[in-house]
Amino acid sequence: MCYLKDMNYISVFINAIVVALMAMYVYQNERRMEEMAAKHNQTDGYYLRMLKRIESKLDDNTALLQQIFSGLPKDNSTSILMEVAHGKPAEQSSVYGALYSASRAVDGNVNTFMHTNIEKSPYWMVDFGKTYQVKRIEIFNINDGAKSTGERLHDLDITVGPSHNKMQLCAHYVGPAQVGSHLLFECFHENARYVKLMIKGTECLHVAEVKIYAVDDRSS
Numbered sequence: 001m002c003y004l005k006d007m008n009y010i011s012v013f014i015n016a017i018v019v020a021l022m023a024m025y026v027y028q029n030e031r032r033m034e035e036m037a038a039k040h041n042q043t044d045g046y047y048l049r050m051l052k053r054i055e056s057k058l059d060d061n062t063a064l065l066q067q068i069f070s071g072l073p074k075d076n077s078t079s080i081l082m083e084v085a086h087g088k089p090a091e092q093s094s095v096y097g098a099l100y101s102a103s104r105a106v107d108g109n110v111n112t113f114m115h116t117n118i119e120k121s122p123y124w125m126v127d128f129g130k131t132y133q134v135k136r137i138e139i140f141n142i143n144d145g146a147k148s149t150g151e152r153l154h155d156l157d158i159t160v161g162p163s164h165n166k167m168q169l170c171a172h173y174v175g176p177a178q179v180g181s182h183l184l185f186e187c188f189h190e191n192a193r194y195v196k197l198m199i200k201g202t203e204c205l206h207v208a209e210v211k212i213y214a215v216d217d218r219s220s
């Protein structure tokens with residue numbers, strides 16, 4: 001009996017030690033979890049502070065860029081352009097065969113063309129009816145016929161102006177072109193109502209289409 005009683009005491013003692021060890025283990029884990037949570041909160045705070053500093057720097061730089069851009073002179077080279085010749089009244093020095101009139105160069109169709117007689121200084125001219133800031137001129141050469149037909153476009157003066165007696169040369173094309181050539185000219189004029197194409201010499205002038213781009217003034 002005495003032996004059994006001693007065994008009970010030993011069992012209770014061992015159980016007590018196990019419970020104490022488990023309690024210590026749980027306590028240590030809780031401490032570790034608390035430390036990790038504290039570090040996590042510190043990290044979050046650090047990143048939040050960094051984000052706020054970056055945001056404030058971005059705001060400063062945006063304000064600085066706006067200040068710089070507002071001080072720059074206005075440059076209309078980036079203005080939106082619109083085509084202003086399509087459907088406008090046009091005339092030419094003569095009409096070959098009474099069929100190939102000046103309007104055929106502004107009808108929006110590169111398969112139709114105007115055509116003068118063979119003559120000295122043949123010309124074609126369009127009237128916008130108002131002035132524009134012209135920036136660019138594109139010429140589509142006749143696109144049917146023999147090679148020699150395309151080569152008739154040469155020694156071309158392109159003049160621009162607000163009236164017939166104030167035309168200024170803005171581009172000269174030596175050429176010769178080819179059948180179907182698409183020619184581009186940077187041709188700036190602040191106050192342009194008329195654009196004229198004229199071949200210097202004796203030749204016939206026939207082009208399929210003339211597109212003239214000016215600063216879009218519809219929103220100003």
Ligand SMILES: [Ca+2]
Binds near residue numbers: 105107109110111112
């Ligand atoms: Ca045409």
